[in-house]
Amino acid sequence: MRGILNVKGLFYEPAPNKPRRAACNAEKSPAETDRSSQGYGIQFFGEACSRAYYAAFHAISAVLAHHGLSFSSHAQTLAAFNREFVKTAVFPADTFRKLQRLFEDRQLADYDWTREVDKQTAQKDLDDAQWLVDACAKYLEKTLGQPL
Numbered sequence: 001m002r003g004i005l006n007v008k009g010l011f012y013e014p015a016p017n018k019p020r021r022a023a024c025n026a027e028k029s030p031a032e033t034d035r036s037s038q039g040y041g042i043q044f045f046g047e048a049c050s051r052a053y054y055a056a057f058h059a060i061s062a063v064l065a066h067h068g069l070s071f072s073s074h075a076q077t078l079a080a081f082n083r084e085f086v087k088t089a090v091f092p093a094d095t096f097r098k099l100q101r102l103f104e105d106r107q108l109a110d111y112d113w114t115r116e117v118d119k120q121t122a123q124k125d126l127d128d129a130q131w132l133v134d135a136c137a138k139y140l141e142k143t144l145g146q147p148l
Helices: 013-040 047-068 076-088 096-112 121-144
Strands: 011-012 067-071
Touching: 047 067, 047 076, 047 096, 047 121, 067 076, 076 096, 096 121
Parallel strands: none
Antiparallel strands: 011 067
């Protein structure tokens, strides 16, 4: 069973799938940060920004999935993470600003053919994505009571 979609685009996962969904997303995050670092290392700064965003996106998706939440768009996912975990002070207040900037930099890198991503932007994205992946992993380990 896939889950039930309500009018706001929210998927309610059946209970047995919650841990599996969270684990799948949690496994994707480190792979994306590795790919992002590789892109940065060979000076593909746009690719590094894109991969950094996806690392952060999969990390927050894992946290949301652990609580039975899944969304049909990136904007809904980011907004739900902000509402459920940043505004409630589970994660620091600047977390959502980092997520928004990662999303905007990925948009620029993937879709704006007239501008390039510079080295400093790519490095900031890498650092912020790594911080977010680590913070989400720590949160999940704490709530699950076991290492990921």
